[in-house]
Amino acid sequence: MSSMLALQDAATPFVSLDPNGPVDIIGAWLMCFLTLSVFSFLYKDNPFYKVAEHVFVGVGTAYFALQYYKEGILEPVRDHMYDIAEVMGEPGASFSLGGYDADPTIAFILRAVAAIFGLMLLTRLFSPNSWAPRWPLAVMVGVYSALKLTGETQSKLVLQTKGLMKPLVPENVGEVGWFPDGVALESTPLFLTIANAIVVIGVICALSHFLFTWKRGRTLGAVSRVGIIVLMITFGSMFGFTVLGRIALLIERVNELFDLSEPDYAFGTPFLSPPVILTVLIAGTLTLFALQRKEGTDS
């Protein structure tokens, strides 16, 4: 009874449909249940994890389908064509198409062709070997390749090469010296010179590891070996950052569980906090299952 009264008096609502509002009580219990259910997989695959997995897939599919329907069909086809149709009859009217003014009729036809291409892609659903999806696919591959090729060549080759042409001795070293006071170690000219030299030597050595047309003699072999070390350091750094990211995610979930153990979500008493109750419930059920299975195996 006292719990019910506490529930009525609580500042946190039991159910709230405001997406920008604070977490409601039902939401808090659900969040705890799903988080702990996913963590239970660390013990082993179990029904709690399966429930969380299925809920995630279901909710994710619904949300993504709606978003893509709205942004991929409703807006670019229905709304866009409606906008064009509105100005189509007006004398001297033009419609902005990719930043250029175009005749509304041409703009309408182009968008209609794109929509027809979209429908042609769908024919694969009932006729896998049909010619129809190949046309839009060819356009997509062509456009995507051109976009990737131009953008990536500029950013990953031209500008990276330009970025590699670093001065070994910083220009301001004459004024401030190699190791000026009050400057962070990583910003001192000495540090930058060493760092730049390592980058240039590292790139040359790593690239030399992929020279397969020449016989790997003493010099090339030695340079290539340094290249391998550079690559291993890179992979190590990637692994380190991955660990950093994964632990950060774990800490965030634990933080969330701590936040949801506030009395607001626990009917006014610390003993009924969602993480505590649900941990006991899930761990208890899994232990019970494990004991039953053990008994069954023993007998």
Place this chain on the structure above:
Amino acid sequence: MAQATDLDRRWIFLAMGVLVVGLFASGVSSPMPVSRYVSDYYDTIEALPEGSVVMLSADFDPASAAELFPTYQATIHHLMRRGIRVVNVATWPAAPPYTRKAFDAIAPAYGREYGTDWVELGFKPGDDVAMAQIGQSIRTTYPRDDRDGTAIDQLPLMSEVGDSFEGIELLLTMSAGYPGILEWIAQAGGRYDMTMLAATTAVQTPDLFAYYPTQLAGFCGGATGATQYLQLVANSAGTATIMDQAPLDELLAVKEKNQKRMVIQMWGHLLIIALIVLGNVLYFRGRKAVA
């Protein structure tokens, strides 16, 4: 020794869990030194004149929100405090609920208004193609806003933004993977010579060092970068004229929490290092014993 090498990996999970929960309960926190990458991220925003327009792309989802949402909130505080106007877009479908929540909570506290100081254009599918199209013609890509379907030309802020990123001083992205910062660099940085800043997940951070500082003016990598940037924004928060203290208090709380997380993070890393060393010692001793 055979017992140690056959250790069930669940003991490692348990050790990590106990460590994280225990340290969280203890509440130890510590400030962090700020790296030059994060300091450049902050300084680039500070150097923008008041009234500038920037594009902020939310390229993350709930799975990466732990690392990126604090930086996103701090960036909005920073931009709104400085009177910088924001065109808000997203290339990840799950990002818009986060962006609306953050802007609605923070921007009005600094007296900023929707349509004049920030616009919400929403998610656009198409990855690289969508990014290229946003650069080529924002009006064709987003004929309406995502908030209530207002025609883009009826939003006062958008009268200052043209095709080919005309009027946009800076492009910021909160990037969790593909599509994200690397695609923005290729489609906007390289093509239109845009100044770019990024906040990324830790997993993506090693890729960014190669782009700094030629193609990327600064970046906040993972939870570490987020904490450093939160410190910088929170320390300068006192200079702002604020109408509602609540979002600022929340920012300070997030900063405190992140500082606490960094201590836990450090101990987590030490545990992993210890386990790697132990694993190698046991492996070599085992090999010696076999020989």
